[in-house]
Amino acid sequence: MPETRPAPAPPRGLSAAGTPASGLQMLQGALLVIAVLYFGQDLLVPLVLAVLLAFVLAPVVRLLRRVRMPRSMAVVISVLLACAIIFGIGGLMGRQATMLAENLPSYQTTIREKLSGLQSAGGWIDRLSGAVQAVGHGMGSREDPAPVVSGDPVRPPMPVEIHTPDPTPIEMLRRVAEPLLGPLATAGIVVILVIFILLYREDLRDRLIRLAGARDLHRTMAAMDDAAYRLSRFFLAQTGMNALFGLFIAAALWAIGIPNPLLWGFVAGLMRFVPFIGVFITVSGPVLLALAVDPGWATLIWVLVLFGISEMLMGQVVEPMVFGHSTGLSPIAVIAAATFWTWLWGPVGLLLAVPLTVCLVVLGRHVDRLEFLEVMLGDRPPLDPEETFYQRALAGDSNALAEQAERCLKDKPLADYLDAVALPALRLAQADAVHGALRPERRDALLRSVELLIEDLEEEEDPVPPDGETPQEPIPAAWHVPGAVLCLPGRGPFDALAANMLGQVLARRGFGVQVGGVSAVPGAPPRLICLCLLEGGSSSATARYLLRRARRRLPGVPAIALAWSPDGGGESDGVLAKALRAEGESAPLQLAMNLAEALDLAVEASGTAPAPVLTAPAPRPEAPPSIGVAPAPA
Template sequence: MPDFPPAANRGVRAAGVPESGATIAQAALVVVAVLYFARDLLVPLALAVLLSFVLAPIARALRRIGIPRVAGVLAAVLAAVAVIGMLGLIMGRQLAELAVDLPLYQYELTRKLASVNASGGIVERAQEMLRGLAAGAERAAPQPAPSLDADAVQPLPVELRLPDPKPFELLQNVLEPLLYPLATFGIVVVLVIFVLLYREDLRDRVIRLVGARDLHRTMAAMDDAAYRLSRYFLALTAMNAAYGVVITGALLLIGVPQPMLWGIVAGLMRYVPFVGTIVAVAFPLLLALAVEPGWTMPLLVLVLFAIGEGLMGQVFEPLVFGRSTGISPVAVIAAATFWTWLWGPIGLIVAVPLTVCLVVLGRHVERFEFLEVALGDRPPLDPPETFYQRALSGDGDALAEQAEDVLRDKRLSAYYDEVALPALALAQADAMRGSFAPERLTALRARIGALVEDLEEEVEDDLAPEVPLTEQEDKDAAPARNEIPPPPAVLVPPGSAMCVAGRGPFDEAAAAMLAQMLRKRGIGAVAAPVDLLRGGDLTGLDTGLVRQAWFCTVEGGASVAASRYLLRRMKRRFPEAQLAALVIGAGPDSKLPDALRTEGALAVEGALADVGRVALRLATAAENKVAAASQ
């Protein structure tokens, strides 16, 4: 049975953000200012946290094989420092070799551009156009007035020459650019060691800072989140390293100079979304254009990166990580832009890992839930809320798209139970508050009715009752199993089951959904408006043949007294039928189901799965009664 929220709680709860707009703006400005002005401190801290996530599984593995904790942490950190240092030396050596050969590459690129220009003159015409625009701008610019003093003395050119630097100054000029990166690297190493050694203490302090209603569950959740993040970052680092090795080998076979440099760059750029691929392929492509007179090598480079990125993004990453990293695509772009603006190239590399950490923090700490809502890839609204929002906006295509997405994995009855019927409860709650203008209410009802009609051709894969029969019900239905064809054969003729809507604005939609589900289970059901109870037959059908009559209502659409009155009229209208009621959105304090039971109706509270069980039982009993009477 779907879990309908109580009427008082059917709104969309805010995700833990401050309610005041001024408070939000002030908090955002303070956070951005701290991130920007304290970047010299925060960049090493962020790098240390991310590196600790990568090294934590290694340190735990060393601990499991008997190595003491401190020794294991130091061994893991020293191994990482050795790898990073080796990569830095390789990149420095390859860059030095590249700098020596740059004049040759520049000449070859110039020659190729000249050949392209000679073949079509495109470059030359573009240059002429730019020169013409520049000349026009110069002519349009105001010219300075000529000097009246014809004998004005022209100034003499002055050239300043600095003295040759002393040996100490020369050494300072060489070492000074290296001091900041080396100092940052040293701080990161020290922070990583302390984070790995005192990670439980840091976890407890974070819990103390953010608070926790349930300390045990919060600690377990954060431990699980840290464990998952460690596995994710370690696996991501291993995959990016393997990708860099493959790219290095392939570029070596193709003949691109400095393949190890571009392999390392390609592995690092795998941390950067979208832009990383462009950066990784740009430099090898330019070198391929400069090295070979022809076009074979550049095309091979393009094919290599196209295949490599396709395999990584569509095969290996989904296989290892699942469907996604938990970040929405818009958040990925926004995070890359934001962190690059704050911290430069380092921010671009750490943007996605930091955003993943923020999403996990929002998922496990209630106070930061807004981070998951803003950055995560989970839908911000529940499926019933999404259904209701799209129906309100009149977006029929979006409603149909949502139905198709749900129906790929679930049956139509499950879609109604989990999405459509709870959405009717949300709509009814707004109708009770008087939120609808008459024309908007009419349009909303028409949109829901059109969706139900569009789903008429959907097939139920499993037509058996979703809820198991009790032992007595199974015994009562046993004689009929050999006599009545199984669904979807017609158990009873059309019109034998009437689904009568109540007086609420959305009761007709509930009746239409119920009738549709009964028809798919082999029961000839017809949806009828409440006007049917005022007399007359529906579309020429003899209401005396009705064997089960369903009263369909959404909680709050009418009072309990009015619903009981309609049920009594149904009893008089269909004297030979078994009465039943479908109540949508009945909360634990609702009196409507019990009130309908006192009128002799079988009350089912809000689930078509239960309706299927009850309706099949009633149809079986009716067929047995008809068969017995004919004998």
């Protein structure tokens, strides 16, 4: 009898353990998470505050660890320092708020006198209040008279007052202690959680790796470390920058003469965490005090100018310098996040909206199953440039295509833009056309939009090359003659557009270009033939036939074949490229995989050394290139 052995245990991988597998499961999980966040607010708010505070303190702990301080001591010192700063600021703000409350009666008197001055100056407030009172009297006069019972009016009810007994000492102690115990308990829980999160950071990271799931341990750990490091730097930089902004506002308000400037500086720094509406909350207090402390209007104007300039500088200059382009969130995502977290957790959620949403975007960037979070909330374009080009062209939006081209041409030459954006978009359109997914009206709109774009690109200039580059050699005069280079389109659905794009690139370099077919042998044959094909459009037999036909009509003229493919020939040749290479064995033929290569081959054929692209477009031929059969000029 054969010996039976137990089956070996399956190896424990790093597949996703906590991520749902299907879209329905993800939706159910999202609804469950929202319900847990809503009903578990008392438990989750301290945890979230502790995690964010741990992100802020993690760089401080790393700094202390560099001076060979033990981890436990570094964590305790960092937490105690943060607690001292927070409680010190809280005590200072409490004294400032008490002073403000004591001075409120005098501020009310000043505001009343200013309103009286407005009434005596224009009288429009009196007229407005009089109109409101008149409307009220008119509504009251139409009310029904008091009901009469048996000929006598009903007597009004007798007022009754209820007096509660004086509280006992125990009740008084409970009323004082209850409002304080909740915040103190929350603060204590946050401090303990921060200490343990900083102490056991690596263990928590490993558990998150297991939950997030990845089959490559090294890459997953690198992604987690990168995300944690970036978030720590971001939160620490944002906290420090908001603190400096608050100090600046406090100093400026003190110079202007606003009472309690430290209080309003603290509010300004805190409200920097609140998107969009934070500035309005910040400016409301100083504006009211400017009305109260100054009988004139100069203080109010200075306050408005201060906040207007400071917010503009912070949003447009300082933050882009510190964080780069932005925080990584789209404006719509910021508004949606502020609304969502405020609905969930109230004012605390409003303060934590941006940090929490940044965490979600980073999570979506590193976890494949949660990539939709980055797409929905991040500021990266949802479509690739070539997909955006294709979508705008299908919609017939030539203005949007021109705007995209203008942005791209600021830092790259025309050939690179067409190779990276326009031709890949045509490749997408060609794939849809081959499979019958492109309706005729959509195809016509795409052709018109791209043709208009090609016309608009004639006015664009290439970016200025860096200083020190070798000047570009001019093309020989014989190659400036219109028709010196003949661009022949293939028979694919969009090969004619590719030929026009190549013709525009060559014309910008200084070549005389003719785009069209060969109907008869011209009197003055061209100096170079460029056959333009998009991989997947024409068949290999058609490409060979077009090349042989051009050689029969124009014997002895050198030829270049542009067989554009998505990978640019980086990995392997496509079907057209292989067929054309085989055709080049019988007669000389140079093969280019993109427009930049075709331009270099044309420059080489003209006997000119390759050089950087011109900073200004060269003059076009008098006759614009046409699509279809057109004889070369004599």
